[in-house]
Amino acid sequence: MDDLYKILGVDKKTDVSEIKRAYRKLAQKYHPDVSGKKDAETEKKFKEINQAYEVLSDPQKRAQYDQFGSVGNGPAGPGGFDFNGFDFGNFNGAFDFGSSFGDIFSSVFGRGTRRGSAGPERGDDIEIAINVSFEESVQGTEKPIEYSRLILCAHCKGKGAEPGSKIVTCHTCQGTGQQIRVQRTPLGQIQTATVCRTCEGSGEKADKKCAKCHGEGRTHERNRITVRIPAGIFDKAAIRLNGKGEIGRQGGEPGDLYVHIKVTPSREFERVKDDIHTTRKIHVLQAILGDEIQVKTIHGDAALKIPAGTPGGKVFELKGYGVPKVGAGTKGDHFIKIDVEIPTKLSKKDRELYEQLAKDAKLNIKPQSKGFFN
Ligand SMILES: [Zn+2]
Numbered sequence: 060m061d062d063l064y065k066i067l068g069v070d071k072k073t074d075v076s077e078i079k080r081a082y083r084k085l086a087q088k089y090h091p092d093v094s095g096k097k098d099a100e101t102e103k104k105f106k107e108i109n110q111a112y113e114v115l116s117d118p119q120k121r122a123q124y125d126q127f128g129s130v131g132n133g134p135a136g137p138g139g140f141d142f143n144g145f146d147f148g149n150f151n152g153a154f155d156f157g158s159s160f161g162d163i164f165s166s167v168f169g170r171g172t173r174r175g176s177a178g179p180e181r182g183d184d185i186e187i188a189i190n191v192s193f194e195e196s197v198q199g200t201e202k203p204i205e206y207s208r209l210i211l212c213a214h215c216k217g218k219g220a221e222p223g224s225k226i227v228t229c230h231t232c233q234g235t236g237q238q239i240r241v242q243r244t245p246l247g248q249i250q251t252a253t254v255c256r257t258c259e260g261s262g263e264k265a266d267k268k269c270a271k272c273h274g275e276g277r278t279h280e281r282n283r284i285t286v287r288i289p290a291g292i293f294d295k296a297a298i299r300l301n302g303k304g305e306i307g308r309q310g311g312e313p314g315d316l317y318v319h320i321k322v323t324p325s326r327e328f329e330r331v332k333d334d335i336h337t338t339r340k341i342h343v344l345q346a347i348l349g350d351e352i353q354v355k356t357i358h359g360d361a362a363l364k365i366p367a368g369t370p371g372g373k374v375f376e377l378k379g380y381g382v383p384k385v386g387a388g389t390k391g392d393h394f395i396k397i398d399v400e401i402p403t404k405l406s407k408k409d410r411e412l413y414e415q416l417a418k419d420a421k422l423n424i425k426p427q428s429k430g431f432f433n
């Protein structure tokens with residue numbers, strides 16, 4: 060997509076009313092009826108201006124364009140998944156896993172497929188979502204999935220015509236191969252010619268549609284595949300599987316399949332990027348005397364040395380006990396925050412020992428009974 064801001068001669072911070080003004084000025088200059096110029100260059104320029112305005116005057120499209128440099132066209136294709144309102148968080152990167160995995164993307168925008176042009180067209184992408192447990196996201200897994208997609212119709216070999224049928228003039232466009240579309244703009248109605256959808260611009264079609272696909276050239280199939288989920292996959296990531304989307308019209312190449320990952324959070328482990336954060340309660344005596352304890356990590360139990368005199372709130376780090384970094388072969392770390400538990404129930408003997416300790420420390424304290432609110 061060309062720089063839409065440049066086309067309208069405005070910059071990225073320009074507000075809508077300013078964009079409207081810029082558009083009006085340019086549209087008047089290049090409108091075929093206003094300018095009196097009907098050459099191809101003017102027409103092309105006018106089209107560009109309209110396209111730029113269509114995106115930049117719509118806050119949602121403009122936001123998409125600003126973020127991704129393009130804007131998806133229309134809703135998801137047949138069998139597609141509607142991701143309106145899907146929250147992609149702040150992740151904005153893409154990983155390449157070479158041949159073993161698909162690419163991972165954060166976005167579903169900007170992958171719309173053009174419609175209405177003649178000749179082969181790339182098929183639509185398909186979006187599906189799957190749930191992955193926290194453990195699976197950490198260890199990696201394989202998930203069998205099943206989805207519906209369009210494939211080439213075997214009966215007509217994708218041509219849409221019943222084998223052996225006659226070729227006649229297209230009724231929709233009377234053989235011109237074009238359809239006239241009327242568009243409303245702030246300057247009034249504008250007519251644009253688009254390629255006839257019935258005949259894909261050829262001006263003719265078969266008199267009998269394929270009995271299997273009703274002329275579409277494609278039929279639905281259930282596709283079963285196994286998706287490899289790499290260890291360390293994060294919530295809201297998407298895995299792209301090349302060529303697993305819809306087959307294109309008129310033998311066009313297939314679109315891609317995007318598998319969106321939803322990771323169920325863990326009750327025990329909090330993940331921040333590739334690190335794990337947990338809190339561990341220890342007894343006040345462990346904090347005072349020190350201890351060696353076993354802590355649960357995502358890779359099993361690990362020994363942690365608590366030095367004598369460890370204060371509450373202290374954070375220990377277990378290096379390399381975090382989540383595998385996708386595609387990197389390294390791991391994040393596990394951070395354990397210590398929470399020192401003060402015993403609330405003391406036996407008579409406990410109490411005497413603590414009081415003795417207080418005396419030895421020459422602490423002239425006035426022991427109290429349990430708090431009013433306890
Ligand atoms: Zn067919």
Ligand SMILES: [Zn+2]
Nearest residue numbers: 229232255258
């Ligand atoms: Zn036609």
